Amino acid sequence: MSREQGSLSINSENIFPIIKKWLYSDHDIFYRELISNGCDAITKLKKLSIMGEYEEVDGEKYRLDVIVSPENKTIKIIDNGIGMTVDEVKQYINQIAFSGAEAFLAQYKDKTNEEQIIGHFGLGFYSAFMVADRVTIDTLSYKPGSTSVHWESEGGTEFEMSEGDKETRGTEITLYLNEDSYEFSNEYRAKEVIQKYCSFMPVEIYFTNADAPIEEKKEEEKEEIIDAEVDADGNAVENSDADDTEANEEEKVEDKEPKPINNPTPLWTKHPNDCSEEEYKEFYRNVFHDFKEPLFWIHLNMDYPFNLKGILYFPKINTEYDSVEGTIKLYNNQVFIADNIKEVIPEFLMLLKGVIDCPDLPLNVSRSALQNDGFVKKISEYITKKVADKLSGMYKVEKESYEKYWDDISPFIKYGCLKDEKFRDKMKDFIIFKNLEGKYITLPDYAEANKEKANDKIYYATDLQQQSQYINMFKEAGIDALVLTHNIDQPFISQLEQQDDKLHFQRIDADLTDSFKEEVAEGEEADKLKEKTDALTELFRKVLNKEKLEVKVEKLKNENVSSMVTLSEESRRMQDMMKMYNMYGMDPGMFGSSETLVLNANNKLVQYIFEHKDEDVSIFCEQLYDLALLSHKPLEAEAMTKFISRSNEIMLKMAK
């Protein structure tokens, strides 16, 4: 073959600024592009062999090698795949790869936000020039009688081709790194990048540091063996010299074989029936480095109408305050694309942890195009449906597990209902709530059990300790309440109310239901109560220096309760909202009446205050008010200080 030279229609003035601009943040993807090209070359050869067009040599193993040399600042990526003939290099590299790069640049040069490009696909082989000044290809085609080709290009705008000296089938790409990219020949950095993108590529990848000292290389191999044992069992297995038996020796010889740094058959590629529980857990640990066991998982396995495989895990949430942040890793034919691509995966599913492999995804388009792509929408809907099916199936068939996991999965389900109408429709009959006894019930269960006393309301508590006084009163009156302690519950119940105007949620301290009060006869008794209310209102307003304080005197059945504070549901929700949006300083009263102080006419202390209202009873009024507030919300700092010193004062009086 004669020496051949050529020039590309791309020139350095137009290409490099763009490459730098687009790929600055993650130019490590060249590893992914070149390694996946090598995998493709091997897959193609395997296919030819199945079709009978290529005869495999006995015992031949397909493999890909990455060899870094930090001293020479080079990286070699070698595959023993299909290789290329002279004509193929001309066609695929000189024309396709370079014109592909050109098309890519034309498509993206006007975009201003690099986020719009998903995974920077379409740049392929050309991405090598992001990190290298000089790139060479040595390749020998599998076709009998082929001659090997040497190709090289400096800067990616001009190339030279000549006959090469490669004697084995396949392709060897060598990158001579540019000054800014030396890091990629560093063993640890290289492994980190390869592990990120190539952990599950379908061909075994072997990594070598050509400059590692011999001793270190041995150590490295040992380490790799130990690593592999950790990976395989999930536990570190120590190699003890003490029990060296013959069998062990043999094993050791075998173990000295270098191990690939990837797993070419990740669990999601297997049929769910062939995967054990331990395998699912081990995969979870290895991929997400989360040593808390997942609660359960869903193995997605679909061939028609599109190809999609994956495993979604429901992670364990430790406390209600644990921020729930998952990761969904997206793959394309076992090649890692990116985490949490919200265009493909419904946002609420990002609270889960999982992997999704979808070979049919159109990846060389911008993100905004993905968002409007009907096919992508179908994928997203399919995933949502599968998750809802799994959960509803569990409710129907394994109610006990469903209840056991509920506290962990409910924030996720509620968030899903808030975010995704389809998910909500599928899940709405399977939402359960914990009641005051700690049992799980549905809303219809609640309505049925409380229909006589709850006045069509659904009572709930948000803090079992703080609201214990109210809870006790509810229990005494035989009315149940739901326990809604998570932040997501408030928006969730608001949504339920919007969806169904017969639903009214009310926190247990919002008002006193009639069940707590004695009946008051019209006439003299009612008049007396009114008189007390007026007198005590005046007294408390004066003592507490709160002109607008609402005071109500009621005959509560439980005479031990002296005072309570109620705050209407609407006002409280409004206050919560203002807190959430940081609207401090605004008067919550402007949205309606604020707290009401309820005094129990049946309580001895309240009676005492009424009877001695003309004497100095301010210490009792203040203390009663604070006690009422305390069972409603925490006191503010100044009020708390006063409360404590007043309590001491009272005790001192008693001691005298």
Ligand SMILES: Nc1ncnc2c1ncn2[C@@H]1O[C@H](COP(=O)(O)OP(=O)(O)OP(=O)(O)O)[C@@H](O)[C@H]1O
């Ligand atoms: N290691 C290799 N062995 C054999 N052929 C290769 C190899 N690398 C590249 N090629 C050939 O060069 C072509 C162009 O490669 P390039 O990576 O630019 O684009 P691509 O792989 O087709 O698409 P993508 O943009 O998805 O990477 C490939 O289609 C393939 O035919």
